[in-house]
Amino acid sequence: MATFDKKKKDFDLVVVLEAFQRCRQSDDTLVLREYLTAFTELCRFFKLTGTLFGFVAMDLEDKIRILNEHLTADEIHYTSVQSMIQHEVDHDLTKVKKGNLKSGSRTLLRLHRALEFILAFMSRLRIGDENEKSSVIASEVYNETLSRFHPWVVQKMAGLAMYMLPSKKDLIDVMCKQDYESVMCTLGEVVTSGQPLYDITQKLYEGKDLLDLP
Template sequence: MGSARFYKFFIPVAVFAVLLYLASLRLPESHRWDCNAVGAPCLRNHISGEPAGDVGSRPAEGAVESTEHSRLCRGRDFQIHRVLTAFNSAVTGEREILLERYLEGWDELVKFLESLGTVIGFISQEVKGKLGVVRELRRGAPATEEEEEGGDPYRTLRSMMAHELRAGLVDFRRQSLSGCRTLLRLHRALHWLQLFLRAVGRSSAGDSMGALCSVAYNQALAPYHSWLLRQAVGVALVALPDRAEFFRIVCGEEEEEEEKGEREREGRQLLERTVLAITRVYNITQEAYQANGMLDLP
């Protein structure tokens, strides 16, 4: 009884303390940039945590897989089928990543993060900032003479890498406001969500969403965070919605009690397809960064 009262008091206080701490990270201090919530490296070691290999067919550029879903999965503001559509259409037949489609996929994932509650919302703010950086670079980047025939240097991931390397925008020793460095942080965060969503899709009734998310975080993002931020995130994850609420977020509100089982089946199917699409994008992106020696950009 005493233990229950302790946790009832402790968790809100701890969450409030986390929010205060995370708010301090938003102060405009440039030296804070290497320890933010989306994976800037504070530790030099890198845990690859290789996900499953590429799966599924490779759609033609701009192709959008039909993602029509049943009446049970109408969704709220966040609709997971939009994530699936964006990441499926991000990969061309030549295994290129279309940057605008990639960013659109992240736009939808931001809605997912925001739907998990205020405590986890600080991550969505970091992601929004990085999406804005890449889009600003896309709008303002003039093509070099060598690139003029190819058009927009920020059209694909590989064209961005080639452009920024050629223009000397990528600094391998110090932090720089380059698209390559910024998108690397999004890439690491995508790995975290890929692992988390895969675990949720395979979960059973009674499994803790906070525990599943913590395992994914420890594998994908924790190696790049300071000790203090790791502890803060650990406390924040305690406040994640339970499993039933998570499937309501993924598939919207059920109209009848008997629809709950069908809703979870629909949610599992959509999660599986979405994770496969994210995994393919993650793997191709990982290959591109590795080929250019950019996996550990400061």
């Protein structure tokens, strides 16, 4: 069984919720910095679920690093998801590097795909039976979402990682410094706040014909 310390509380689901809520502005502009804050916290969750899920966290952290560097170097054009995509489309940067950095649009697309999996997993985790295995939930959601973007080798690694997930009860225990019912409520709020971010981003990429960036 993968190493799992259910007493460790480095992850806080409320941090994700609040970042999601701040990310979406009244005009549906998505603040890139808040998007990255949410994903930084989600990386802690993947690390807590077991050593075999470390490869997921490492991949997310690499994408977060690239986007943070873009944001630091050019806060005007990279302040929001919309401004970043428009800037890179206007300057033909969606498929090439900007200096030493990979395209921000391409990088965010990888996080966007991961968000689909995360939101679907949290939704299923919330409505599922308390005794349902988190490994089964994760496997079914992965096959419906992220797997289509992964080569065979990565699919096998992901399958093994999900098989080694702790029980649903232990998984919920690290999701918040709250009781079970409070965590279930917060999960619902995270999904409710996160789904519009996914939908807005999906529409942006569709409109710019960027959903298949290599």
